Amino acid sequence: MADSQDLLQQIKAFDESKAGVKGIIDDGITKIPSMFIRPPDDTVAKDIPSSGRTTDPYGGSIPVVDLADVAEKPAKVIQDVRQAAESVGFFHVVNHGIPNRVLEEMVEGARVFHELPREVKANYYSRDPMKKVKFLSGSYKLSQATWRDSLFCDMAPEPLDPQELPEVCRDITMEYSDQIHKVGVTLFELLSQALGLKFDHLTRLDCAKERLITSHYYPPCPEPERTIGTVEHTDGTFITILLQDHIGGLQVLVENKWIDVLPLRGALIVNIGDLLQIISNDKFKSVIHRVLSKKEGPRISVGCFFGNILLQNSSSKYEPIEELISKKLPAFTEQSL
Numbered sequence: 001m002a003d004s005q006d007l008l009q010q011i012k013a014f015d016e017s018k019a020g021v022k023g024i025i026d027d028g029i030t031k032i033p034s035m036f037i038r039p040p041d042d043t044v045a046k047d048i049p050s051s052g053r054t055t056d057p058y059g060g061s062i063p064v065v066d067l068a069d070v071a072e073k074p075a076k077v078i079q080d081v082r083q084a085a086e087s088v089g090f091f092h093v094v095n096h097g098i099p100n101r102v103l104e105e106m107v108e109g110a111r112v113f114h115e116l117p118r119e120v121k122a123n124y125y126s127r128d129p130m131k132k133v134k135f136l137s138g139s140y141k142l143s144q145a146t147w148r149d150s151l152f153c154d155m156a157p158e159p160l161d162p163q164e165l166p167e168v169c170r171d172i173t174m175e176y177s178d179q180i181h182k183v184g185v186t187l188f189e190l191l192s193q194a195l196g197l198k199f200d201h202l203t204r205l206d207c208a209k210e211r212l213i214t215s216h217y218y219p220p221c222p223e224p225e226r227t228i229g230t231v232e233h234t235d236g237t238f239i240t241i242l243l244q245d246h247i248g249g250l251q252v253l254v255e256n257k258w259i260d261v262l263p264l265r266g267a268l269i270v271n272i273g274d275l276l277q278i279i280s281n282d283k284f285k286s287v288i289h290r291v292l293s294k295k296e297g298p299r300i301s302v303g304c305f306f307g308n309i310l311l312q313n314s315s316s317k318y319e320p321i322e323e324l325i326s327k328k329l330p331a332f333t334e335q336s337l
């Protein structure tokens with residue numbers, strides 16, 4: 001295995017190529033470069049339980065919340081949201097109001113962008129924090145390479161000039177962004193009520209104000225068990241709404257076991273982020289998740305982050321909502337995360 005100095009050099013050269021993981025695949029390889037190899041203690045296979053049943057309440061999958069009932073049976077929907085947000089921290093939503101056409105075009109727009117010639121994509125490759133639209137590979141940090149390319153689009157609070165978006169996904173990104181904002185507001189209203197607060201409590205705290213849309217492209221991998229698409233992490237958001245295609249690979253850690261978030265056509269995946277865990281005084285859980293690499297692909301997913309994950313230390317600005325603090329439930333602090 002290469003030493004760490006050598007690895008940093010490799011990652012630096014890879015970053016400077018501005019071609020992403022897709023560029024490596026296009027060069028035609030059968031073995032992955034060493035910078036993508038996870039250290040032995042960290043191998044993906046080790047974490048996967050070989051046997052044993054999980055005792056999670058949802059039987060090894062994530063709950064589904066049906067928004068069709070919001071008008072007729074709000075109490076039931078709020079109860080479903082509460083249960084999911086308190087336990088797994090992840091749920092599917094169906095009947096959210098975004099037509100399948102929009103979901104499919106968004107996935108397709110992301111794919112077309114990532115399959116543009118490398119010279120075109122290189123124009124968007126940047127680590128400049130001021131740039132609102134940027135293409136990056138792996139994680140947005142320079143310390144490790146992962147089997148993933150991403151396009152970040154900072155949509156709000158300042159409205160993004162559509163001309164900054166790549167033309168091949170411009171219109172659909174604008175349309176998806178508007179529609180996902182509406183779903184986000186509905187979810188924050190449900191989550192507020194699930195906390196026993198007025199429906200507009202979270203939106204009044206500006207939880208739905210910042211919106212970053214990230215189109216991920218996970219190329220097929222010749223040695224998927226030696227690397228990973230997205231490393232284990234929690235999201236530094238209030239909530240994240242994720243759209244995934246039919247390939248799969250996303251996993252959530254529930255009671256120390258990885259469970260698959262299987263693709264569900266037409267559904268969106270919602271997960272609680274660190275900021276909502278803090279302001280909910282630890283009632284709602286921001287749960288660890290990751291994405292495995294696969295031989296099949298590409299896999300495409302589009303995340304919408306409410307609360308900007310690229311802002312450093314944003315969680316230090318937040319504290320539990322006063323109404324949620326009591327003698328029995330003292331204020332939750334960031335150190336407990």
Ligand code: OGA
Nearest residue numbers: 216230235250291301303
């Ligand atoms: C993320 C994330 C999951 C996926 O971007 O934070 O967890 O399926 N993505 O791409």
Ligand code: NI
Nearest residue numbers: 233234235289
């Ligand atoms: Ni995530």
